Amino acid sequence: MDGLMMNYPLSLVHLLERVNQLFGKVEVVSRLPDRSIHRYTYAEFYRRSRQLAKALTDAGVQRGDRVATLMWNSYRHLEAYFGIPACGGVVHTLNLRLHPSDLGYIAKHAGDRILIVDDVLLPLYEQFKEQAGFERVVVVGHGGQGAKTGLDDYEEFIARGEGDFEYPKLDENEAAAMCYTSGTTGKPKGVLYSHRALVLHSFAFALPDAFGVAQKDVLMALAPMFHANSHGIPYVAVMLGTKLVLPGSQVDAENLLELMDSERVTVTTAVPTVWGIILEGLEKNPGRWKLAPNFRGLAGGSAPPESLLRRLDAQGVSLLHLWGMTETTPAATVSRLKSYMRKLPIKQKYAVRCRQGWPLPFVEMRAMAPRGEAPWDGETAGELQVRGPWVAASYYNMPEEARRWTKDGWFCTGDVCTIDAEGFMKIMDRSKDMIKSGGEWISSVDLESALMDHPAVRQAAVVAVPHPKWDERPLAVIVRKEGVVVAADDLRSFLSQKFSKWQLPDAFVFVETLPHTSTGKLLKSSLREQYKAWKWETPGS
Ligand code: ADP
Numbered sequence: 001m002d003g004l005m006m007n008y009p010l011s012l013v014h015l016l017e018r019v020n021q022l023f024g025k026v027e028v029v030s031r032l033p034d035r036s037i038h039r040y041t042y043a044e045f046y047r048r049s050r051q052l053a054k055a056l057t058d059a060g061v062q063r064g065d066r067v068a069t070l071m072w073n074s075y076r077h078l079e080a081y082f083g084i085p086a087c088g089g090v091v092h093t094l095n096l097r098l099h100p101s102d103l104g105y106i107a108k109h110a111g112d113r114i115l116i117v118d119d120v121l122l123p124l125y126e127q128f129k130e131q132a133g134f135e136r137v138v139v140v141g142h143g144g145q146g147a148k149t150g151l152d153d154y155e156e157f158i159a160r161g162e163g164d165f166e167y168p169k170l171d172e173n174e175a176a177a178m179c180y181t182s183g184t185t186g187k188p189k190g191v192l193y194s195h196r197a198l199v200l201h202s203f204a205f206a207l208p209d210a211f212g213v214a215q216k217d218v219l220m221a222l223a224p225m226f227h228a229n230s231h232g233i234p235y236v237a238v239m240l241g242t243k244l245v246l247p248g249s250q251v252d253a254e255n256l257l258e259l260m261d262s263e264r265v266t267v268t269t270a271v272p273t274v275w276g277i278i279l280e281g282l283e284k285n286p287g288r289w290k291l292a293p294n295f296r297g298l299a300g301g302s303a304p305p306e307s308l309l310r311r312l313d314a315q316g317v318s319l320l321h322l323w324g325m326t327e328t329t330p331a332a333t334v335s336r337l338k339s340y341m342r343k344l345p346i347k348q349k350y351a352v353r354c355r356q357g358w359p360l361p362f363v364e365m366r367a368m369a370p371r372g373e374a375p376w377d378g379e380t381a382g383e384l385q386v387r388g389p390w391v392a393a394s395y396y397n398m399p400e401e402a403r404r405w406t407k408d409g410w411f412c413t414g415d416v417c418t419i420d421a422e423g424f425m426k427i428m429d430r431s432k433d434m435i436k437s438g439g440e441w442i443s444s445v446d447l448e449s450a451l452m453d454h455p456a457v458r459q460a461a462v463v464a465v466p467h468p469k470w471d472e473r474p475l476a477v478i479v480r481k482e483g484v485v486v487a488a489d490d491l492r493s494f495l496s497q498k499f500s501k502w503q504l505p506d507a508f509v510f511v512e513t514l515p516h517t518s519t520g521k522l523l524k525s526s527l528r529e530q531y532k533a534w535k536w537e538t539p540g541s
Helices: 012-023 042-058 075-086 100-110 119-132 154-159 195-206 228-240 253-262 272-284 306-314 346-354 399-404 444-452 488-495 524-530
Strands: 027-031 037-041 066-070 090-093 114-118 136-140 175-180 190-194 218-220 243-246 267-270 296-299 318-324 331-335 364-369 382-387 411-419 425-430 435-437 440-442 457-467 471-480 507-511
Touching: 012 042, 012 075, 012 195, 012 228, 027 042, 027 075, 027 253, 037 042, 042 075, 042 154, 066 075, 066 100, 066 119, 075 090, 075 175, 075 228, 075 243, 100 119, 100 175, 100 190, 114 119, 119 136, 136 154, 175 195, 175 228, 190 195, 195 228, 195 331, 218 228, 228 243, 228 267, 253 272, 267 272, 272 296, 272 306, 306 318, 306 346, 306 444, 318 346, 331 346, 364 411, 399 411, 425 444, 435 457, 444 457, 444 471, 444 488, 457 524, 488 507
Parallel strands: 027 243, 066 090, 066 114, 090 175, 114 136, 218 243, 218 267, 267 296, 296 318, 435 471, 471 507
Antiparallel strands: 027 037, 175 190, 318 331, 364 382, 382 411, 411 425, 435 440, 457 471
């Protein structure tokens, strides 16, 4: 027997209507490329998003058509986030940090018809426009200069959409947004988010036991809106009607901390590399910025080292750790102490907070070892597989990647993890980054986190290098803190407090900088390539 409830679609259109009805007075604050601040209200956002939806419809955008954005985080990007899906289109966020040839490939593969681009990014657009073949390009002019390129100007374009607009009747399973993985491991792959997935992800994200967001919070979308939906923040803000801060292109400590302080930001998310930059800003300028007393940070995208959590705590910034992927919208797990863990000794609490945590409601996870599902014992490692309503069921137009899904419907993440008896998942490594030494696996992430705890280390990467006897051995690449001297032997003996001898890196290399991906993660593939011919001092030992 079916329940007798309405079949009401979970769509972004409802969020757009609701924010105007209830929270029209709340502000959206953007930092523009010239550093000036732009402010308007959700009522204004609503009016302009609908204008964009109408202008796109009049321009021939049909249900399911992809409209790409090449933009920094700003109010006009937010309008694209809602205006494009409101007319039945799919907002495809292009990652402006990718190589132009990748961008050309992605836009072509996605079949993007229209592009909305910040004028400051036109030089980048020029480099892939031939390959991409957009039918129409709309330029967002900053500093009131408008487009001087013969292309459509965004303000003029949406002005044409003034007047009544009727939303198409959208099904909640229709696509609303699209984002390609940044290709850290292999070719970029398109993830197509449905209205339903984005809405349910927002609900779960805001829960008190997830990231605990309320209308009175001030959210900052610090993660780029072109990467994994800015960790979901724009959708959560509009759903709850919270004040939203969009920091634009200037993501240095000075600009970010000033905005966080002046706009009284209470919640933001970033990758650990960016938290490291913020931390250095706070430590170098004691008392200069006053963050809101209930400020909470969320870190995801790679594993935050324990020292980062400890040092941020000392600055009054509590960092909550989440795990997720472009394919999981992205938030899937959160590491929160359970009620009966509050009395644990400090050291153990940090150990728990460093784990990637337990799944949000409706996300399921398992670790698959070669002989079947690994027990939840905190020791047996396996590949992390997940499923749930905001986990991708396939990639866009890439049948050759179907092997990423198991026959029984789980997504294979490519991460290796353990799960303990409390259900806390711990990422050991990406399977491609694990180091296979004499038949045993060594986790590069564990070594890196431990190295970052050393007071002389600013950044650390550990990679597998081929070895004549052991297959692979770990090599550590270290960036030292300014003006500090530390030798390989110091680091080796520091690590030996935590690791067995066979797990210790055989070589330490000191460098000025480490390569990072477009989303601020260590680019291990490039380091592996760089050091692949490393001459071990005692080959065969
Ligand atoms: P990319 O493949 O370009 O890195 P994503 O941003 O989707 O794309 O990255 C997802 C991956 O990032 C995960 O598979 C995992 O390896 C890593 N990751 C995400 N969050 C964490 C975390 N909290 N700890 C460790 N690794 C993480």
